[in-house]
Amino acid sequence: MTTTVLLVDDHPVVRSGLRAVLESDSVHVVGEAATGEEAVALAAHLHPDVVLCDLRLGAGIDGVQTTAALRALEPAPAVLILTTFDRDAEILGAIEAGAAGYLLKDVAPDVIIEGILRAAGGDMFLAPDLADRVLKGMRNPLPKLTEREVEVLRLLATGASNKEMARALFVTEATVKSHIAHIFTKLSVDSRSRAIHVAQETGLI
Amino acid sequence: MTTTVLLVDDHPVVRSGLRAVLESDSVHVVGEAATGEEAVALAAHLHPDVVLCDLRLGAGIDGVQTTAALRALEPAPAVLILTTFDRDAEILGAIEAGAAGYLLKDVAPDVIIEGILRAAGGDMFLAPDLADRVLKGMRNPLPKLTEREVEVLRLLATGASNKEMARALFVTEATVKSHIAHIFTKLSVDSRSRAIHVAQETGLI
DNA sequence: CATTGCATCATCCGTTTGGGTGAGACTTTT
DNA sequence: AAAAGTCTCACCCAAACGGATGATGCAATG
Known part of the structure; x- marks a missing residue:
């Protein structure tokens, strides 16, 4: 059975790349969105199993907010964060908002596919080099500023x-x-x- | 006649995206490199008309250095910088190193193709929103620090x-x-x- | 209704920073 | 050889900053 995926990234090139790289027996890309708002609207309509979402989305709501909005849908898609940067606060923000996982963009395509399948199965999936940092961040969370x-x-x-x-x-x-x-x-x-x-x-x- | 292109980016996903987006009657992608070193080696061998190069290349030499090395080849390919960020110093660095142009990654695919064709034709090509800034930067260059x-x-x-x-x-x-x-x-x-x-x-x- | 948290303001005091000026040693350029 | 640039250091002084402490009003929380 194939897993349906919605791509969210503000760069057309990245979306095309992901589509090219992901489309396979096990994964089917059912849609693309350039902004968080568009992503939520499309997800409500397409009901993808997984939403693959960039944290940085040029205009509009950011990846964390998008994640939160997506997780509030019924049924809620699994949200997999895929981004270039590994900033602690954002990892934590996304996880707290209900993301199933977090991958860096420079990982190999099959790692992304694996992440998608695991996210669809309800697993948590963190890039290995990040798991440590996330845990550390959870141990010493930054005090919240007003x-x-x-x-x-x-x-x-x-x-x-x-x-x-x-x-x-x-x-x-x-x-x-x-x-x-x-x-x-x-x-x-x-x-x-x-x-x-x-x-x-x-x-x- | 088709223009041959070498892609240089450390993200496999972006390379796939570019390949998918660029491949057409007028543009043919003849190779991909993940690092600057690899790019120079491949370019020396493949003689592409244009090298499409990210400024940020995880490991190894950066985009500016890569540009300089590519331009030193014989025959020298046109180098088109394609990146996510618009930092003045790097724009100038790349231009000084002999880049034919500079595009942001979030532009539409056909703009990238147009940039490639113009670069191959010997033109300079700057994303409109950047041209201003580049000129400003040239008018008030930052004094060099030791x-x-x-x-x-x-x-x-x-x-x-x-x-x-x-x-x-x-x-x-x-x-x-x-x-x-x-x-x-x-x-x-x-x-x-x-x-x-x-x-x-x-x-x- | 008492408590807690936030934003606002104040005063005192020691430390750090920033500005000005000048100068000696060494390298590169002219 | 002279000039220019760089790195090094010193002294003085005023302004900005950082730490401590305490106080008021107000909203939310319990």
Whole structure:
């Protein structure tokens, strides 16, 4: 029995590649979507066994949000995340959103097929080089930042001074300092540069 | 007459996609390479009209170096850069290394084909949304940093303090401050965070 | 309704950073 | 040989930052 798959990627070339590589006795590609919104609409209609989804989708909702929306469908397809990057925060986000697995784009085609079949069977499937990191991430999850803190962190990452952030956010410098102090504590750092670094490394921003 | 093309990308899926998308009356894919080294070796042997090359090639030499090596062949193939990112420094690097053009991966297949044909004909071909930026980059080229300065900048971007950099580089803090002062001047910034930001934005690091 | 969490602001204080200036040693270029 | 560029270092000073502590208002949670 063949497993039906919906492809979600904003690059036409990648979709064609996946189609070419996946189509076989055991896997049948029933549709393609370029955005998360399109993916959800198509999945609701086509009922694929598995949705193979990029985490980075140019415009619109991102891969994590798409995963969550797909998993809320009835019946819910298994969602397999396929992407170029291995950012901890996003792996965890996708898994938490109900993804069955996570593969890097540079793996061999047969690994992807294997992942699809296992995802269709209800298995979890993680690229070996990532399993470790995911587990580590689960052991020391990054403390969650509040919306405001993320906002400050983003400004911080653009190189803004406290004064500039205060102006941009319509608050006093004291408030900005307060937010930054909290951010530093949560990220276990003691300088803006290091905060930027860990924020980027963990995919927090 | 058909134009012969060599594909260079570290992702098998992308290569398959490109092959599926490009193969036509006017374009014939004569080979695929996963690394820059492999690309040069194959190109020397297959003499393709055009090499379609990703800038980011997991292991080994990068796209810019590959471009330079390919252009040094006799006869030299036209090199068309195809990538996901639009980092100014790399665009310029590839153009300087002799690339005929630069396309983003999310463009439509027929745009890629058009780019290949024009590259084969000796034209320059830039994705429209990039041409502006390239020209801007040429008008305000980033002042070149010395090796030492780049080294300091990299450390800076990891969040290191002056003291830590001094230790890491076996110099005094005064020296580190001196380098940083020069970096700031060259990048026209006045804080470490902003230096990190422009360095990343311009692909300097 | 009490508690908790968030965002806001303040003051004090020590440390780090950034800016200016100058200078010696070594290499490459002219 | 002179000039230019790089890397190294030092000193001074003002501004920005980071840490500690505490307080207010407000919404959500229990």
